[in-house]
Amino acid sequence: MIELLLILVPVVIGAAMQFGRDDENEKWSRWTGALVAAVMFFLALASRGTEWSFRWLSRPFTSAFHFGPTAISYWIVLLLAVCTFSAILAVNQPRRRRFIGQLLMLEGTMMGLFLARDLLAFALFWDAMLLPVFFTLLGWGGHSGTAWRYFLYNFAGGLTLLLATAAFGMLYGSTDVIGRTDVHLVGAWVPWIFIGFSFAFLVKTPVWPLHTWMPITYSDTPSPMVAVVSAVQSKAGLYGFIAIAMATMPDYVKTYAPWLIVLGIVSLLYGAFIALTQNDAKRIVAYSSLSHLGLIVVAIASFNPIALQGAVLYIIAHGLFSAAIFLTLGYVESREETRSLVRLGGLGASNPRLAGALCIAALAALGLPGLAGFVGEIVILTGVFQAGLVWPAILALIPIVLASAYMLRLFQGIMNGPEVPDLPVRADLNWIEGLALAPLVIALVVLGVNPHALTTFNPSAYNATTVSQGASK
């Protein structure tokens, strides 16, 4: 039942918050939202090992509303709860109540996605989670074209996901397979099913060359929303690769793994090079996301237990630091009304706390040892190298150097240098804004020092079987 609460409570409350006049109840909405998000966090904590199921279809294949965290998604769900909490506290958009409502609905639908143990439910929430972002883009974003681009790209992915799910159901007879290790699809249709899944996952992640919806979406979406989107929603595809594709059709994933590695490496380099030359702060982070998530794709495609462990670490780490960066950039934008590195500068002198927050987030993103990003990077690459992928490992090291260059450029461009006189500097972080960032920063440091809690996840649940499967072939 906890799963049901996790999904329905945010959705219902979020929907309820959409009613009423625009300017009503703005004040309590933040605290209601934060309270709901906090309760969701503790519910999510308690959800470990629980399951809930209700029969849905029996023909042409069986499926169920079956929810419950898997070994991996448990952490992603926690990440989602933390990020939503932070994002809600960081909301300073107009029509705040509605915005927070959208955030809660996004949380609920993504809870559904990550808790789903049934492919059909997974596909359902895959499309559902697009809607809050879409409406936020229409209501608060700059350009409606962005909203449509986001929606069309991701919905196209959702379509192939649904088709692949249907084909999966017809082939296997049931879609209630996520988190199970005994499902191994074979047949002439499986490559097509895999391609259908992959397309959805690659668009969502996104991976080169399906990424062009992402930079404009990330720069147009208001920061609290994009924090959650980049932190958690972008992990849906990666989670899908691990929990669905690798678990149920390992041989086919293996067949296509070289392509995935190539795409991952190209994303890695491509994103990093572009991030080096952008002037819009949020676009820098967007392209850096492309780069970082490419690394996770490489990790997944390398079929190595250590790399997979690192992928899970890095999924969480990337969620934490990208949320932190986007929230901080949101603070900067709300103060200075610009995101352009050309116009910004010298904020650090008058906003030391803001500078500190951005600094920690940027350092985590560039993989500073001692923060969570580094742990993921080194564990992934160790695994990738161990899997015999020497050149991918070498190429993946280049973006680490580039990351340090563009992240420092971002940080220094905003915070350092002479103070720009015509910027409307207002104030340093207030306590609510600080409270929003605190959980993210603390988690980054704790996981950076000792990520042991996260590595208790047993890769054999997904990988050992697949590896042995692959070996026996």
Place this chain on the structure above:
Amino acid sequence: MTHHVMGVDGSYPLLLVLWLLPLAGAILAWAFGPQLKTAAGWICSALVGISFICAVAMWGPGTQSVSGALGAHQALFSWLPGFDFGLLMDPLSLLWTLIITGVGFLIHLYSIGYMDGDRAFARFFAYMNFFVFAMLTLVLSDNFVGLLVGWGLVGLASYFLIGFWFFKPSAVAAARKAFVINVAGDVGIMFAIFMIVASVHSTAFGDAFAFAGSYNSGWLLAICVCLFIGAAAKSAQIPLHTWLPDAMEGPTPVSALIHAATMVTAGVYLVARCAPLWSQNHDAQMLVGTIGALTAIAGAILGCAQWDIKRILAYSTMSQIGYMIMGVGVGAYEGGVAHFFTHAFFKAQLFLGSGLIIHALNNEQDVRRMGGLMKKMPFAFIAMLTGVIAISGIPFLGAGFFSKDLVIQGALEHGHPYLYAVGIITAGITAYYMCRLLFVTFFGSYRGDVDPSELGIRHPELAGTPAHGADQAEAEHEGSGHGQAHHAPAWIMNVPVAILIVPTVLIGWLMFGGDNSPWAHFFAQQFPHPQLSPAPIGEGVTGLITFGAVLVGIAVAWWRYATASAQSRAVERLRGESIRMPGILTHAYYFDLALDLLFVRTSQLFGTIFGRFFDPQIIDGAVRESAFSAQWLGTLVRSFQTGLLRAYALLLVVGVAAFMIYYAVIAGGVHP
């Protein structure tokens, strides 16, 4: 997989305390800086002092040797199987710990005076303490990942402190450059870690070294080269040295602690720590030794062409680290480490001494605008004089002589006569440029009131003088109305310098006595000692040859800068020398330009092509074209929707007809 632990396992609370105290100080000063005000400086210094005391107290466990395990080992936690973390204190790390906390403590004290009145006083000490913590992490770690964590964190601390005055664009750029180049080095170490984990499934030093003999030699060479990329970046070895001179944008105590005494020697530590790996591979030794020697002589030559006092010291640091790297590279680990040890004292001494001058002259760093300071600042003169004696290697009068001799002789003993020659020549050049620094700064008459153009100062920012942004820096530095100039440094700045004079002069005697010296005893079990054939030239003779080179250097410097005629025409001579300085030297062999073209510009070009052309034109273009073709298809289909009833009927009937034809002709008619 057997688990090899270096050091005796156990619980060593002192080790944890000495490691974590500076971190506590950093957090304290960072979080409560505004409340603590100047107390932050005292607290942070005290914490580093306590760390030093703890390090001294760890002498016993750190040098113990029980059944082949040397030193003390404290296990901490584990990320994954193979990624185990712990602290290791053996003679090598003990030595580094003592220097980091001991010299660090003195420099902290000095900083209380130097940074007095700075708006971000507490922040400075937070960074300094953080640096000490990070450096301790680096040297105390018992595995490569922990070392890499420390490696990255000292880079961060260095970044913060170089860019401490972050309103200066030059400081910001220098900080970023230092950080990025160091990350390039980190990446090298990361790759070495991949190879090690792939071989031994563990990151622990013990496991990696126990396996050392059985590595494939190409593989081992690759590991060593990758490790050395990290070492070269951190220790400013050619070609990754370009960040070090720029790093002088940081406050002078920072230059003393980080960019002279401790952090930049991390590469030496790494090579010495991985001695079991290097000893197995002659090619790796050759490579490292050669690069060390090249850096030594290249840095020394550049030192002769600089006018910024801190840049001279920076190139001298680069050159001296070249010595150390050469030492540990060729296999003379004791020698290389010994040079680190003495260098830490005399270079800190030199930097702190120059800091006294800079502080007193209101941030003036150009030696051409100094002169005649001997009478104005006798204490600074003495401090600098002892430092110059030590670094130049004048026999028995300074510490540098003993350690440099160990390195040069070591090169010969391990069969590298060319490196030996380079070492001796470099010693002569070192003596020349250090004496040049001393004579130009302290002899003659004061030139601070001479118009810069008469001294040949054309581009102050290129010469390293803090020109743009300097006003603000000064305003910041003098923030609390501290008066225009510090003509009398506070005692707090003089005491650490005075204390440092003692080891600068005397510490070298530890290394006197060949194999029976206390130094050799200390490291008896640390490093591999291969059987070497005796060198063709004895140690005493080497000392004499070196001394000859040093005398030549001093004589040239004396002739050019210190004779009466040279001093009377100092302004014209300096102007002439500035103007006639070859471009290859003023631009430091164009390394910056080459790196900029090769890496920075290339990356930016890629980024621009991808971001401005590939993304919008090719990828989005393809998407747009497919959208257009869908639109075209729609227009095509739309043209059938004429609204004409009869046209619809026609289409319908044509469809029916098509079906009929299909069944009648293609499907072969009706079969009852």
Place this chain on the structure above:
Amino acid sequence: MSQMMAVPVSYYVGLSAVIFFIGVAGVLVRRNPLIMLMSIELMFNAANLLFMAFARAWLHNAGHIFAFLVITVAAAEAAIGLAIVVTVFRSAKHVDVDDVALMKG
């Protein structure tokens, strides 16, 4: 009767096809909605003729039932069609089908 018995079903099919085609041509070439409706009736009847012929050939009265249903539908169709024609006429004062063409893409 015997002469009639000799008629092959294919004759009926041919006749029906020709009438059907005449109906189609009527719908396509005439612009008068009334004649178009009548042409549709022609097509219905062509189909009905086939039903009858095959029902007779196989002695199964399902064909009759179908023809009956077709007649019913044709009646409904004619009623609706004529109602539309009247409505168009009342609104537009003419009934040229080519001019009632605003529902286009």
Place this chain on the structure above:
Amino acid sequence: MIAFWILAVIMLGSAIWCISASKPVYSVVALLLHFAALAAMYLTLNAEFLAVIQLIVYSGAILILFLFVIALLSSGVASFSVGPNRLPRIAIPAIVLIALALGFFTYAMGHAGAVVPAAQAGSPLGPVGTADVFGSVNDFGKALFTSYLLPFEITALLLMVAVIGVILLAGDHAPYVATRKHAAEVRREMREAILREGRQ
């Protein structure tokens, strides 16, 4: 056979007359002739009930309805063709194609081989008007109200819907039918309304 040919000729002639008549009322007459001939052909095929229905429903009801509408429209000034013939030029090849298709189809059907068989002993065939033979009211009614009751009921429903539709369409409140002229009028009105608003 002779009857078939005679009736066939009548049917074809009347059908061609129907679609080519210049006035709709001639078409109705032609159609009447056609339906009558068809009813006769039904009789030759032993479908007496359907023949009667054909006469009553088609010739009686539907054609009278057509006549009423023609009378209604002809009372006004309505012309049946305004403006150019807008049928696409593709119509002519299309008609040829259709003719070809039907020809092929007929040819294929010709190979079906079935003939309308003679009445034999034991077959349900009998003279027209006899009860209980194939095609009689009895035979037809039994089938309609037993095996085919559901289609029959649905047809009834269809008829009811048609009646309601006709009442709605042709009732007092005739719905708006968009024509070119109307659309132009609406646009003009809107433009004027906008101009009025602008002046105020």
